[in-house]
Amino acid sequence: xxxxxxxxxxxxxxxxxxxxxxxxxxxxxxxxxxxxxxxxxxxxxxxxxxxxxxxxxxxxxxxxxxxxxxxxxxxxxxxxxxxxxxxxxxxxxxxxxxxxxxxxxxxxxxxxxxxxxxxxxxxxxxxxxxxxxxxxxxxxxxxxxxxxxxxxxxxxxxxxxxxxxxxxxxxxxxxxxxxxxxxxxxxxxxxxxxxxxxxxxxxxxxxxxxxxxxxxxxxxxxxxxxxxxxxxxxxxxxxxxxxxxxxx
Ligand SMILES: C[S@@+](CC[C@H](N)C(=O)[O-])C[C@H]1O[C@@H](n2cnc3c(N)ncnc32)[C@H](O)[C@@H]1O
Numbered sequence: 113x114x115x116x117x118x119x120x121x122x123x124x125x126x127x128x129x130x131x132x133x134x135x136x137x138x139x140x141x142x143x144x145x146x147x148x149x150x151x152x153x154x155x156x157x158x159x160x161x162x163x164x165x166x167x168x169x170x171x172x173x174x175x176x177x178x179x180x181x182x183x184x185x186x187x188x189x190x191x192x193x194x195x196x197x198x199x200x201x202x203x204x205x206x207x208x209x210x211x212x213x214x215x216x217x218x219x220x221x222x223x224x225x226x227x228x229x230x231x232x233x234x235x236x237x238x239x240x241x242x243x244x245x246x247x248x249x250x251x252x253x254x255x256x257x258x259x260x261x262x263x264x265x266x267x268x269x270x271x272x273x274x275x276x277x278x279x280x281x282x283x284x285x286x287x288x289x290x291x292x293x294x295x296x297x298x299x300x301x302x303x304x305x306x307x308x309x310x311x312x313x314x315x316x317x318x319x320x321x322x323x324x325x326x327x328x329x330x331x332x333x334x335x336x337x338x339x340x341x342x343x344x345x346x347x348x349x350x351x352x353x354x355x356x357x358x359x360x
Contacts, residue, residue: 118319118329122336124183125315126308129159130225131352132252133303137166137224143295143356144220144248147171151219154178154242156208156235157226161188161201162307167222168197178204178211208235216244223251225352232275232282236289236357243359249291252299255279255353265346272339279353291357299352309340 123129151173158164158177161184167175179185185203192201206212208230221243227235232253239249256278261269269276277285279296286293316333323329 115328115332118323118326118332119336120181120183122312122315122319122333123159124187126311127160128162128307129157129184130252131299131304131308132163132224133299133307134162134166136297136299136303136354137163138170139297140250140295140354140356141167141170144250145294146246147173148219150174152217153220153222154213154218156211156221156223156239157229158188159184159226161185161191163222163224164188164201165191165195165197168192168200169195171220173219174200174202176202176204176213178206178208180205180207211238211242213242215241218242218247219244220248220250223249225252225254227251228253228273228275233285233289236286236291240290240359245359247359248294249357249359250354251357252352252354253282255282255298255351256349257298257351258349261349262346265342265349268339268342269350276350282353282355286355286357290360292360294356294358296353296355299354301347301351303352304343304347309343312336313340 151171153167153173153175155164155175155177158179161177164175164177177188182205185205189203192198221239243249254273254276256276283293316337320333
């Protein structure tokens with residue numbers, strides 16, 4: 113993608129790579145039953161890793177934190193070290209399209225806002241291969257929350273994520289791929305704002321000054337500002353859904 117370096121410069125300064133919050137991560141984890149004392153966990157597309165650290169705090173497990181952007185993994189490991197969690201968080205710089213783990217080797221696969229990158233359905237299939245029997249796949253995924261969405265929002269999704277579905281559409285997909293759905297819930301609006309769009313707005317203002325005569329950079333920041341505006345205008349119509357699934 114053109115201007116990718118500016119996109120990364122923007123995102124490397126943000127607490128999260130997408131909507132989320134620790135309370136929701138805890139809530140989703142609370143639905144997992146009969147886990148081993150030290151579950152083996154894979155966090156796909158961990159980004160700067162706030163949810164990875166939260167999982168390390170609440171699970172007692174070992175977590176492979178996988179992302180293909182090294183600066184995110186570096187930041188995660190600095191933060192893990194500060195909390196004495198370094199031994200239980202193992203960074204792995206690899207594309208999620210080339211996962212090379214042994215089949216049936218994870219108790220939990222976690223992915224907040226990232227599984228769609230490999231195609232949500234393909235991600236469900238691939239994770240099922242990697243999970244042990246009765247293992248859990250826990251993800252957040254963008255969903256439509258109301259029918260008849262306004263035209264400008266439809267055009268936005270047609271461009272950004274034409275595969276977006278409503279909650280029921282995703283549930284059907286999940287069940288067809290051979291999972292039991294343990295629970296699902298919508299992220300609160302605060303998890304879009306507090307650690308994602310608010311810091312993003314602030315960072316965009318700083319970077320616009322830094323790159324005030326750089327058209328490629330400004331185009332990237334404008335695209336992100338448009339996305340924030342879309343959320344501000346239409347946040348009743350879409351959201352992020354946590355899906356907590358169990359392999360049969
Ligand atoms: C929307 S962000 C979510 C980050 C994090 N889970 C969070 O909620 O803060 C998506 C993440 O996927 C990573 N990513 C993108 N393409 C990838 C790929 N092919 N393989 C592995 N990670 C990828 C990005 O670097 C980014 O950190």
